[in-house]
Amino acid sequence: MKNENVIEVENLTKAFGAFKAVNAISFEVKKGEIFGFLGANGAGKTTAIKMLIGISHPTSGKAKVVDFDVYTQPEAIKRNIGYMSQRFALYDDLTVQENINFFGGIYGLSRKAIRQKSKDSLVELGMHEISSKLVGSLPLGWKQKLSFSVALLHEPKIVFLDEPTGGVDPITRRQFWEMIYKAADQGTTIFVTTHYMDEAEYCDRVSIMVEGKIEALDTPKNLKQQFKVASMNEVFLKLARNIE
Amino acid sequence: MRTIGYIVQKEFKQIFRNKGMLPIIFILPILQLVILSNAATYEVKNIKFAYIDADRTSTSRSLIEKFNASSYFDVLMDFPSNKIANFAMLAGEVDVVLEIPIHFERNLIKEKSATLGISINAIDGAAAGLESVYINQIIQGYNRDIRVSLMDTSHRSIKPINISSSPSFWYNTSLDYKTFMVPGILVLLVTMITLFLSGMNIVREKEIGTLEQINVTPIKKSQFIMGKLFPFWIIGMGLLTIGLILAKLIFNTPMLGNIPLLYLYTSIYILVILGMGLLISNFTDTQQQAMFIAWFFIVIFILMSGLFTPIESMPQWAQIFTEINPIKYFVEVMRMVLLKGAGLQVILPQLLKTLAYALVMNALAVWSYKKVN
């Protein structure tokens, strides 16, 4: 069952007026894979993700996420996915524990499940001692790890991570990727955007978006071979330069 | 239901944790009630009164004595001429000048009528209007007295002495404006705080990005909105309670009517305001925008609520407009229930209109709240 697609996108487009932020992209994501969604600033990554998670209407094209159509079944999609926004989006004025309880609650988890889940996550994050601290007072790296745990609370089939490690120190980035691997091992599909090319190397497959279009999509190894370079960094630069 | 509970819980935590917000919610309205109720009074006291007595008879002196006896007037001085009096008024030293012409007493006795000259400084139009009312009242009173004494001297039936009509105050003969204003200010306080809080609240989540996070959860729109608005509904009811207690303790406002009825009405009224707040936040992206729009509506609604100016004296189109002003209904209900002891039957029209308003507003708000853009 490794080949089962959990995301299928065909000519998906989002236009803001005459400007096409996402221009007819097509791709598939397989169950359990770590899919890297790369692109320079303004390439259209966030815009594409918002269509896939059911908070933005596509202008045209087709997209299915976990077997549900983005046009007609956005709420069904939402039950099955987790999302970590590019902007930190937990409540700064609630404590770690309160944030977990709140999001667990609105995802409809039982009280018992919330208690169990939050205990597990806090132990895993090493945050059980600071669970009653306000989230606003935590360092960014901790906040990001907490966001990720919260996005996983309801055991989604896919989790979308929009630049989860932006501005985070290398050690914490490392820990973050360990969390990503762990979730992937448990069968969660990971859809992740990043500007760090070393992180791109950790992905099963990578797509590179340039000005609204997907210009390359393959495993990091194949991409490096295709462009005859030694690192993803060079792949990225070559693609960007070709366009200019 | 549980989902709504989680939202309510979260909102209350955030509200009570926000040390900057708490005073705004509870202390400010109290100050507002105390200050506005004292300041927003139409009552004019210590009117600086001067006169020109060209007659200098016992009749003219007794008229001046009437003004002296009134608590509204401070009889300041006696001007020798019109010119000097006008000059003093220009300088703001006097508010009112009464001119008693020569032969005042003689004309009263002979012709049964006499004229008086009154000049009022009308820079403050509202005050001038009241001053003219007070002056008329005093002269009316004086008239009744003098008629009796004149009857004695002239042995004929006399035609009534000619006097211009003067308006009289119906509900508030003692001119106790606080009694009248406090219920109205209470309306403002409940309305403003709940509108601003609810309007600002959801926009704030838009600004900080948490609304997007909520929108990617499978929560139902109606659950989210109910959970969001319920805390502000409670706060609104709490404000009413605090306001009523203060009105009783500080202003001794009469509470003739049924207080539970007032709560019933208010509970529906707040839904209108919360729906409005939500509607505003659906169409704005920042707290500033929401604040501006909320102010815009509040100012119009307050000015056209009948709180400060009677609706009957507005032009026709404005009177029609007041039909869709929720504040107008609340002001009416508050005054009718508290001051006149009105029951359910009397306020039923307002109650039903407000209920319809609440349904429409909240339907619009839920409809315009979009989880998908």
Ligand SMILES: Nc1ncnc2c1ncn2[C@@H]1O[C@H](COP(=O)(O)OP(=O)(O)OP(=O)(O)O)[C@@H](O)[C@H]1O
């Ligand atoms: N609501 C909007 N209205 C108009 N233009 C928009 C809107 N949202 C995004 N854009 C534009 O679409 C383009 C793609 O934006 P998007 O946020 O998807 O880029 P991104 O790849 O996520 O970039 P970054 O790496 O900086 O996050 C940008 O040029 C942006 O200005």
Ligand SMILES: [Mg+2]
């Ligand atoms: Mg982005």
